[in-house]
Amino acid sequence: MAVPSGPVTASTDAERAMFDFVDAYDRAYETAALEHGLSVAQACVLGRLTRQIGMRELADELGCDASNITQIIRRLEVRDLVRRLPHPDDRRSRQIVRTPNGTTLYAAFEESFEFARSATANLSAGEQDQLVALLRKALNGTRKPNG
Amino acid sequence: MAVPSGPVTASTDAERAMFDFVDAYDRAYETAALEHGLSVAQACVLGRLTRQIGMRELADELGCDASNITQIIRRLEVRDLVRRLPHPDDRRSRQIVRTPNGTTLYAAFEESFEFARSATANLSAGEQDQLVALLRKALNGTRKPNG
């Protein structure tokens, strides 16, 4: 299990609650991924493939190097979860798509990752709206490392 | 940069807001760690060392294998950020402590990791209380992978 990313000594209740929530979210995600033989990175990449997309584009969206994507996609391809199609117009480029296997597996993963669903279900409609507003307001003005 | 752990296609506003928040939090943490030459795991471990603590205890708290801690601590020790003291009563055991260097560096890291502080500062006292209550309520009943 990955190590939790957050301070242990939060100075306020709010910081503590944020950390606890983030930690629970991350752990739930990792657990769900492992249940389906996926790493966190693999699950995340698989989840992005709702449409054909190039390697470069994928790397930009995920904020990491293209060579990183290369190896993640290779591992997914070996398991027949994705396929790399030639780009119709640009022979340098590949279009990545999920295979039916990949789509099925990802659906199963999402079913396992019930964290956000459960968390949402614990709140009334009004509370959900409140939470959304508060989270967005809290985010406002925080530094965004990569766009 | 690590890949974001979360679904891209969130089915509700609330899920989307949760993911955005978690993603921003994780990225801010990683960025702050990198600014001080620390990995996420290293920053996290360093943050736990507010008291003397054994390797076993550390591994349990972080929910990972003891051998994982061994190597993380070794890298921190090489940089004189932590020290491994013999346990007074049990010669198998080590007590890990931060060196003054480690304490200084971690303080600087925490200063850089302003995400939770800024996010909190964006909210009034009343809103903070609301957020804490909502986050805790949302967490209630979600599966807890490791206690």
Place this chain on the structure above:
DNA sequence: CTAGATGCTTAATCCAATCAAGCATCTATC
């Protein structure tokens, strides 16, 4: 036609995580 940009891959390196073994030490029991 060519210089440079672009899309991707490969190889090398570092770190994190996990597993299986192993050593030293401790503890409970005989």
Place this chain on the structure above:
DNA sequence: GATAGATGCTTGATTGGATTAAGCATCTAG
């Protein structure tokens, strides 16, 4: 006491993620 098993930690091996530098093929602007 002796010893069997538990405990604390380390080591080595393996897997995977992330980054960097280098390289190839292709595209595009001039």
